[in-house]
Amino acid sequence: MRIEHDFLGEIELPSEVYYGVQTKRAVENFPITGHKLDKEFIVALAIVKKAAAKANMTTGRMPTNIGAAIVQACAEIISGKWHDQFVVDAIQGGAGTSMNMNANEVIANRALEILGHNKGEYNIVSPNNHVNMAQSTNDVIPTSIRIATIKKANRLIQELTMLSDSLTRKSEEFSDILKMGRTHLQDAVPITLGQEFAAYSAGVKRAAKRVQRAMQNLSAINMGATAVGTGLNAEPEYIEEVVRQISWLTDETFISATNLVDATQNTDELAEFSSALKVSALSLSKMANDLRLMASGPKCGFNEIILPAMQPGSSIMPGKVNPVIPEMVNQVAFQVIGNDQAISLAVEAGQFELNVMEPVIAYNLFNSLTILTNAVNILNHRCVMNIGANDIRCQQLVNDSIGIVTALLPHIGYEEASLIAKEAINTSRPVKEIVKAKGLIPAEQLEVILSPGEMTKPGIAGKKYLNNDKLDIA
Numbered sequence: 001m002r003i004e005h006d007f008l009g010e011i012e013l014p015s016e017v018y019y020g021v022q023t024k025r026a027v028e029n030f031p032i033t034g035h036k037l038d039k040e041f042i043v044a045l046a047i048v049k050k051a052a053a054k055a056n057m058t059t060g061r062m063p064t065n066i067g068a069a070i071v072q073a074c075a076e077i078i079s080g081k082w083h084d085q086f087v088v089d090a091i092q093g094g095a096g097t098s099m100n101m102n103a104n105e106v107i108a109n110r111a112l113e114i115l116g117h118n119k120g121e122y123n124i125v126s127p128n129n130h131v132n133m134a135q136s137t138n139d140v141i142p143t144s145i146r147i148a149t150i151k152k153a154n155r156l157i158q159e160l161t162m163l164s165d166s167l168t169r170k171s172e173e174f175s176d177i178l179k180m181g182r183t184h185l186q187d188a189v190p191i192t193l194g195q196e197f198a199a200y201s202a203g204v205k206r207a208a209k210r211v212q213r214a215m216q217n218l219s220a221i222n223m224g225a226t227a228v229g230t231g232l233n234a235e236p237e238y239i240e241e242v243v244r245q246i247s248w249l250t251d252e253t254f255i256s257a258t259n260l261v262d263a264t265q266n267t268d269e270l271a272e273f274s275s276a277l278k279v280s281a282l283s284l285s286k287m288a289n290d291l292r293l294m295a296s297g298p299k300c301g302f303n304e305i306i307l308p309a310m311q312p313g314s315s316i317m318p319g320k321v322n323p324v325i326p327e328m329v330n331q332v333a334f335q336v337i338g339n340d341q342a343i344s345l346a347v348e349a350g351q352f353e354l355n356v357m358e359p360v361i362a363y364n365l366f367n368s369l370t371i372l373t374n375a376v377n378i379l380n381h382r383c384v385m386n387i388g389a390n391d392i393r394c395q396q397l398v399n400d401s402i403g404i405v406t407a408l409l410p411h412i413g414y415e416e417a418s419l420i421a422k423e424a425i426n427t428s429r430p431v432k433e434i435v436k437a438k439g440l441i442p443a444e445q446l447e448v449i450l451s452p453g454e455m456t457k458p459g460i461a462g463k464k465y466l467n468n469d470k471l472d473i474a
Helices: 020-029 039-059 064-078 097-114 127-131 137-173 193-219 237-248 259-266 268-294 324-348 359-384 391-399 403-412 412-425 433-436 443-449
Strands: 002-006 007-011 178-183 186-192
Touching: 002 020, 002 324, 007 359, 020 259, 039 064, 039 127, 039 237, 039 359, 064 097, 064 127, 064 391, 097 127, 097 137, 097 193, 137 268, 137 359, 137 391, 178 193, 178 391, 186 193, 193 268, 193 324, 193 443, 268 324, 268 359, 391 403, 403 412, 403 433, 403 443, 412 433, 433 443
Parallel strands: none
Antiparallel strands: 002 007, 178 186
């Protein structure tokens, strides 16, 4: 065991651990979620600390031997080492001070080892004086959140793009399959299955662009703001260099916020990004609803598409297969919506020069990004790519539909079309048969008007046919 102290007193720690007294206090104070810090966030913290050490060496403030040891310790964390030493809970009081000190202590103690000293010899390498030099929790944590968010967002955008591409391929595959469109869950007018999937692709592509736009606002960081945004204890040269180092280490473009006080006070850009995730989740969930409905059955539902069978669907009903992948997407969307509400409340709860609720913002934001990215990947690879069309069923429903009567409006008028629709419902006779029997439109022209190609795009069906004028069907 070893003994460490802070201004509150002494605490005994196992000699092998790299975290220190302030981390230990946080572990005791905040046994809340049981969830440790996100791995990407741990890496982001190490990136910030490495960038700060290099910037402080550039300005001459950090002794070179200590700075080099800190840089090496940070590089090890970035590569995946020592993550088990980040033991504080993801939700905590203190605006993230415990997260920051956990990083400072782990890096300091590893740097001490690199220099040939024992853990806890903070008179040589100090968590506060050296690892946290020219920094504050209030610029380290917001910056680390943004770094981790951008890295995660890039993966989400990649998955959304691949899903959109898969939906486009399905739209081409299903381009000639006519089915009934529906509004209010009632028969509307025909549409092709390909047109529906092309619309899904457009929505997913729009989601990717939405996330991309919101992500761009996260590139302005407040490193060098220190406590309240005034830059106390941080030289101007350091501020410029630390931002440059972060950009280099992340291979992303970061800039110093125009107003460091504003960037330290406010977290609205994180709320805006969360909102982009929420809206994207809503779009995905709507598509999942459609897939579930179109696949309903197989005997007593729509049964227009065939989802890949992923697992038995019931512990009591033999042979039942459920749409488990779209159901999962719905549930992920619900969680993202809930996360966004928590983030909204936390962003609103900031006071004066700092928003102390950033731990819960980060917790929910990272959760939304992780589960949404995973859900999109699974939806694509374990569902969309292998969806099949039941073209026979689709055609059957079109043939039995009353909705095709809408195509006759320019030719016989709304009132006459309504009477035909009513007769078709009451007698179960096809619309085309009734129109032929009444002699309202010659058979040749009727075939053109009600042809699948004409009912699913602007064309001949919209041209007026009255008084036996010939339709141009060339």
